[in-house]
Amino acid sequence: MRSAPLVPLALAALSFAACAGAPRRVAAPAPPREGACPARPACDAPPPAALPRGFRHTRSRHVASGWPRHRGRDLFVRAEGPQWAIAKFAYGPQDDDLEDEDIETYLLRGCSGDWERLGTFRTSDDDHLHPTTEGIPDTGGRVYLDLTAGRRLEVGRHRVHLAVAGDGTSADLFIEVLPPGARVAVTDIDGTLTSGEAAMVGELLGGAPPAAHPGAAEAMHALAGSGVYLFYVTARPEWLVGSTRVWLREQGFPPGILHTTIGVTGAFGRAAASYKTIELGWLKARTGIVPSFGFGNMPSDVATYTAAGIAPSHCYYHELGGDLRGGVRHDDYRRLARALFSRPTACAP
Incomplete structure (x- = not known):
């Protein structure tokens, strides 16, 4: 059984807070603009009841x-391409893998109707590792579920719920099946949407959750209302995907696809820039899409978005000086939100 090196104390503290902390107030969603596309579904239906039956080992x-510290991997996919549900199951500050154990899986197709039971699947162990899929290497404790083995997912947003049979703990993931002609906006989180590059540290140590920049959620809603899909990309460690998703919801950001690094310590500096470059390369390879908009706050974001081929005039950098390579510096999302909204010619299902 593999376990990761001991992570820094602050990160372990956040893991505990993310799992044990009390629910916080959810910000009211931004009012829809006249002529805006319908909001993407929140997909927040209660999950199927967990029925723990004990562990195999x-x-x-x-x-x-x-x-x-379980986590699922969100994905953008095409209706005619591969469609995978990938999740990792681990516990404790050393991220100890849960190996060779049963996982009950369910699908909320189109984020509506009744949960469909997909079956029971076994987590991987060191002797039975799955090939790297969608850029996710198998280090044990993972489940890879090929959703095309049944009825394919159609264009729209879908949720997969995966519960550990042994104790009922669970993870969720979201899959966005994109229609032809879909547009995507990619945004960093720390320092770009949050009040500071290290805004999460205060919460790690028991403080209040980081605030979002005023108007940041409104700006993302302006894009969503124009028919643009949101791709939240952060260099945080993989096990923070659940708490990051909660933060986005509580701060009033529209639903989207959220990606973190795959490791347990996250990435910084050049490593973070390399990670984001890989993520945008994955998006293009899987869907053919180069994002229509990019949001960041660091020189590495400028380099990443330029290399990805995002139009410089549609790259927005919060309070960033220096050479923006044709990008736009801004210091007020509220003004930016008004400029970002455009009446869509068509809205995706």
Whole structure:
């Protein structure tokens, strides 16, 4: 059974807070603009009831004594291409893998109707690793579910819920099946949407959750209302995907696809820029899409978006000086929101 090196104390504290913290107030969604596309579904239906039936292995009970850090991988896909549900199951500050254990899986097709049971699947172990899929290498404790083996997902937003049979803990992921001609906006989170590059650290140590820049959620809603899909890309560690998704919802940001790094420590500096470049390369390879808009706050974001081929005039950098390579510096999302909205010629299903 593999376990990751001990992560910094602050990161472990956030993991605990993310799992055990009390629910916080959810910001009211931005009012829709006249002529705007309908909002993407929140997909927040209660999950199927968990029915723990115990673990297959004695060692798993020991692993599960730590708090759960399970996470699912959101994906953009095409209706005619590969469609995967990928998740990782691990516990505790050392991210101990849950290996060779049963995972019950369910699908909320189109974010509406009843949950469909997809079946029981076994997490991987060191002797039975899955080939790297959608850029996600198997290090144990993962589930790879080929959704094309059943009825394919149609254009729209979908949610997969995966529950550990042993104790009922769970992870979720979201899949956005894009229509032809879809437009995507990519945005960094820390320092770009949050009040500072290290805004999360205060929450790690027991403080209030970081605030979003005033008007940042409104700006993202302006794009969503114009028919643009949101791609939130952060160099945070993979196990923070759940708490990051909660933060976006609580701050009033529209639903989107959220990607973190795959590692347990995240990425910084050049490593973060390399990670984001890989993510945008994955988006283009999988869907053929170069984002129509990019949002950042660091020189590395400028380099990443330029290399990806995003039009410089549609790249917006919050309070960033220096050479923006034709990008736009801004310091007020509220003004930017008014400029970003355009009446869509068509809205996706």
